[in-house]
Amino acid sequence: MKKALILDLDNTLFSTTSIGDKLFADLYYLLEINGNEFEGNLEDIKTDINRKPFSVVAKQYSMSQLLYNESLQLLVNLTYNEPIEPFPDYNEVNKIACDKFLVTSGFPKLQNSKVRQLGIENDFKEIYIVDTVMTNDTKKKIFESILHDFNYDVSEVLVIGDDPESEIAAAKELGIDAIVYDKLNAFKDYFATPKISDFSQLQNYL
Structure with missing residues (x-):
């Protein structure tokens, strides 16, 4: 037992997808306007952000250090209310x-x-x-x-x-x-x- x-x-x-679009709206926009700062498809990244830790996703899609740091600034104080x-x-x-x-x-x-x-x-x-x-x-x-x-x-x-x-x-x-x-x-x-x-x-x- x-x-x-x-x-x-x-x-x-x-x-997580039930809240993902609202929760990560600012992050998705940041990724969208910096499309040359990572490899792969943005929609795939969005899917994985709802499934995996962000550090894992950033590494998986070869995110630039600059974009990674900017993303962290958004995420570290993010809450869902x-x-x-x-x-x-x-x-x-x-x-x-x-x-x-x-x-x-x-x-x-x-x-x-x-x-x-x-x-x-x-x-x-x-x-x-x-x-x-x-x-x-x-x-x-x-x-x-x-x-x-x-x-x-x-x-x-x-x-x-x-x-x-x-x-x-x-x-x-x-x-x-x-x-x-x-x-x-x-x-x-x-x-x-x-x-x-x-x-x-x-x-x-x-």
């Missing part, structure tokens, strides 16, 4: 009687504002925000800290997230069971770990 769940935030508890709707099946998570931790990567002010607007602050034992720009922290380090600080064996923890290359990879490196939450059917050909599309399916892995 699992004693703890570790959940990701973006595209795991809610759809309108209501956000979680995925409808999120209520299933609260029905599970075990410790729950939220571990997300991104800009702290922005990620904190998302949590606040979702109204989920009290659903978790602890909330961790991994600032991949200003620190060298990683989700793997946070997972290790949770195991140590709360005295869990790896067999007692389950990680749920939408990104096989982030929280799922970190969990697998530590020997923690992991599940890809593929609400948006983005990983049709991914079979390295179990996948679910609804939190009601978690009961099969506890």
Whole structure:
């Protein structure tokens, strides 16, 4: 029986695309007027900004240092102050009687504002925000800290997230069971770990 769940935030508890156009409007405009400062397609970049940490996206599309710095100036103090709707099946998570931790990567002010607007602050034992720009922290380090600080064996923890290359990879490196939450059917050909599309399916892995 699992004693703890570790959940990701973006595209795991809610759809980031539901707020992306409004949230990143200024950033999208900055990228649009500086189209010679990165490689690749702007629409692809917009999609990835809603799925991955900005530092990863900037590297992926060979963004110039100048554009990267200007983008950071926009993002570091960005917040979202309108209501956000979680995925409808999120209520299933609260029905599970075990410790729950939220571990997300991104800009702290922005990620904190998302949590606040979702109204989920009290659903978790602890909330961790991994600032991949200003620190060298990683989700793997946070997972290790949770195991140590709360005295869990790896067999007692389950990680749920939408990104096989982030929280799922970190969990697998530590020997923690992991599940890809593929609400948006983005990983049709991914079979390295179990996948679910609804939190009601978690009961099969506890």
